Amino acid sequence: MSKKDIHVVPHKDGWAVKKEGGERASSVHPTQSSALEQAREQGRRDKVEVVTHGRDGKIRDSDSYGSDPNPPKDKVR
Template identity: 45%
Template sequence: MAQKGQHVVPSGGKWAVRRSGASRATVVVRTQEEAIQRARDIAKNQGTELFVHGRDGRIRDRSSFGKDPVLSKG
């Protein structure tokens, strides 16, 4: 998990929200949808990225809640 932000990852049949670089989950919930909502709230509050991983662990979706440096130029 190299990218900065919140990651929704599978965790023993459940879903975890984990901050980039953290060894422990912020929260573990039963459904991916609940984990996405919790992670989205955190990412919006912190102005960071949200990465949603599939059951295979690969990133399948990404949302940005920070300032886009490309858009802020100019």
């Protein structure tokens, strides 16, 4: 099974949660924060990355909820 990241993208009715490669939105929300909350739940469940886009469509942030094959090398103190 291939990894399908989840994207939070601008939508004409607010913000949409979409799986990578999908044509339709999984859900549409009035605010980016509510869409992000839904995407995070789905990301944890599916163990994939959640990618957040800004109004301009550019990637603003991403969070991994799966097993990262290349974890950061720096150590948190």
